[in-house]
Amino acid sequence: MFLSLSDLGWSPHFAAQHAADPSCLPFRIAAVHRDRLIGFGPDGEVPLLSPDQSTGTFAVGDWVLTDDTKHICRVLDRRSLLQRRAAGTGATAQLIAANVDVLYIVSSCNADFNPPRLERYLALAHQAGCYPVIILTKADACDDTGSYVDTAQSLAPFLTVLAVNAMDHTDVEQVLSWCPKGQTSALVGSSGVGKTTLANGMTGRDQATAGIREDDARGRHTTTARALHHMRNGGWLIDTPGMRALRLLDAQEGVDEVFSDISELSQNCRFSDCQHDTEPGCAVQAAIGIGALDPARLERWRKLRREDQRNSASVAQARARDKAFGKMVRNVMHEKKTRKGL
Numbered sequence: 567m568f569l570s571l572s573d574l575g576w577s578p579h580f581a582a583q584h585a586a587d588p589s590c591l592p593f594r595i596a597a598v599h600r601d602r603l604i605g606f607g608p609d610g611e612v613p614l615l616s617p618d619q620s621t622g623t624f625a626v627g628d629w630v631l632t633d634d635t636k637h638i639c640r641v642l643d644r645r646s647l648l649q650r651r652a653a654g655t656g657a658t659a660q661l662i663a664a665n666v667d668v669l670y671i672v673s674s675c676n677a678d679f680n681p682p683r684l685e686r687y688l689a690l691a692h693q694a695g696c697y698p699v700i701i702l703t704k705a706d707a708c709d710d711t712g713s714y715v716d717t718a719q720s721l722a723p724f725l726t727v728l729a730v731n732a733m734d735h736t737d738v739e740q741v742l743s744w745c746p747k748g749q750t751s752a753l754v755g756s757s758g759v760g761k762t763t764l765a766n767g768m769t770g771r772d773q774a775t776a777g778i779r780e781d782d783a784r785g786r787h788t789t790t791a792r793a794l795h796h797m798r799n800g801g802w803l804i805d806t807p808g809m810r811a812l813r814l815l816d817a818q819e820g821v822d823e824v825f826s827d828i829s830e831l832s833q834n835c836r837f838s839d840c841q842h843d844t845e846p847g848c849a850v851q852a853a854i855g856i857g858a859l860d861p862a863r864l865e866r867w868r869k870l871r872r873e874d875q876r877n878s879a880s881v882a883q884a885r886a887r888d889k890a891f892g893k894m895v896r897n898v899m900h901e902k903k904t905r906k907g908l
């Protein structure tokens with residue numbers, strides 16, 4: 567299959583950067599392994615070599631420029647970047663996917679439906695620069711889909727919310743229509759909400775869904791290492807395994823965008839550093855007083871902001887520590903060399 571650069575998601579944003587290095591070749595990163603990278607170009611998949619052997623600074627979906635020997639010379643400025651604080655106790659940032667246009671936030675019309683979790687994903691989408699689309703699966707098994715849609719819709723202004731049966735072809739077409747040819751999407755959501763079912767319908771692949779995995783089918787479905795998948799409509803889907811536990815990072819603007827009602831109200835508070843607690847002249851508390859704002863929403867906003875601040879501070883501290891350590895190592899090496907008279 568021949569894919570042009572624009573089929574792969576190339577746009578004037580990247581072409582303008584390529585113009586500065588016209589002799590280099592553009593590739594889209596399709597997989598990031600510990601020791602190597604796979605790029606997608608018009609002729610298909612190509613192994614690429616990173617400049618310093620490390621691959622942690624690349625994300626699936628990145629556009630890179632290489633020389634004739636497929637050595638990467640540079641990463642093009644991203645249009646969007648999904649990142650989070652890495653799982654575990656370490657304080658590092660983890661790049662999840664780059665240049666994602668649409669983030670499908672998947673939940674179900676059942677007990678999985680959880681507004682605070684949706685708000686967290688919405689903050690991630692806004693911070694990253696992706697367009698969020700909320701997909702509520704299992705609509706076929708629910709008598710009251712409308713109330714789920716209404717609640718989801720109330721979480722942020724102008725939100726797109728679709729209630730679907732992830733196994734229904736027509737419903738999947740509707741989901742696909744939000745990420746047309748040449749655009750890139752990713753799916754996030756808790757376990758069991760139907761991400762694999764949707765991904766299969768969108769790409770025509772046959773990955774094992776949770777139900778099948780529990781059966782005796784182990785080993786029948788081999789997992790491919792590639793993470794960038796062509797969708798049936800010409801769009802792209804980036805696999806994001808492990809995107810269930812999500813710790814926000816440097817996402818204050820994203821959080822504030824989701825809670826723009828609170829941010830706007832707070833502009834009218836008497837004190838610019840109002841904590842919306844017991845201060846006189848607080849517009850947020852006034853809105854709660856007349857029933858225009860749900861106090862639970864204010865609490866959720868506070869919680870997300872606190873969490874983001876904590877994670878961002880830990881990662882910033884760790885970065886500073888690493889930097890100081892690097893400097894110390896360089897100083898020691900320098901001293902050694904000077905002593906040896908080199």
Ligand SMILES: Nc1nc2c(ncn2[C@@H]2O[C@H](COP(=O)(O)OP(=O)(O)OP(=O)(O)O)[C@@H](O)[C@H]2O)c(=O)[nH]1
Binds near residue numbers: 705706732761763
């Ligand atoms: N009735 C109905 N069942 C669904 C729908 N979407 C998913 N399912 C079923 O729900 C189960 C879980 O779906 P998966 O697609 O494996 O969910 P997942 O989000 O990929 O789960 P993880 O891989 O654990 O993250 C499967 O048995 C699906 O067949 C839907 O819209 N309607």
Ligand SMILES: [Zn+2]
Binds near residue numbers: 840841842
């Ligand atoms: Zn206030």
